[in-house]
Amino acid sequence: MEHAIYLTDIEDLHLISSNRFKRLYFGNETCDKLLPNIDGYLQLKDFCNAKEIPLSIVTPYCVDRGLDLIHRIIDLFPENTEVIFNDWGLLKIIQEQGKKPILGRLLNTTRRDPRSVSYTHLRAHETSLHLVCRLLLE
Numbered sequence: 371m372e373h374a375i376y377l378t379d380i381e382d383l384h385l386i387s388s389n390r391f392k393r394l395y396f397g398n399e400t401c402d403k404l405l406p407n408i409d410g411y412l413q414l415k416d417f418c419n420a421k422e423i424p425l426s427i428v429t430p431y432c433v434d435r436g437l438d439l440i441h442r443i444i445d446l447f448p449e450n451t452e453v454i455f456n457d458w459g460l461l462k463i464i465q466e467q468g469k470k471p472i473l474g475r476l477l478n479t480t481r482r483d484p485r486s487v488s489y490t491h492l493r494a495h496e497t498s499l500h501l502v503c504r505l506l507l508e
Contacts, residue, residue, distance in 0.1 A: 397427050428474070
């Protein structure tokens, strides 16, 4: 069994002090406004390289600002880096950059799953260019 840790804050990297964890999942799967800036991801990249720990980048449902930021973030990492996506708009970006797309929990859940993002949260991020698909939510 692989031991992994899921972190959402760069400040928590100190929690990985041993070789106990074989993978680091990092990011936020619910809101693009909670993602660190590019400098935070550069720090994360250096940390993973120094510890020789594989990284999986976790991404949320996004609006335009979030899509642009995530595009720049995943460009920082080598090919075949796992990127867990929770927004169909990211799939093409991930594939074009040679990363390994992994379907996220928000796209792979049922309505009764307590981890599912709420319809209200999705609508809060809706723009005229990125409409929430109401059929997927019913």
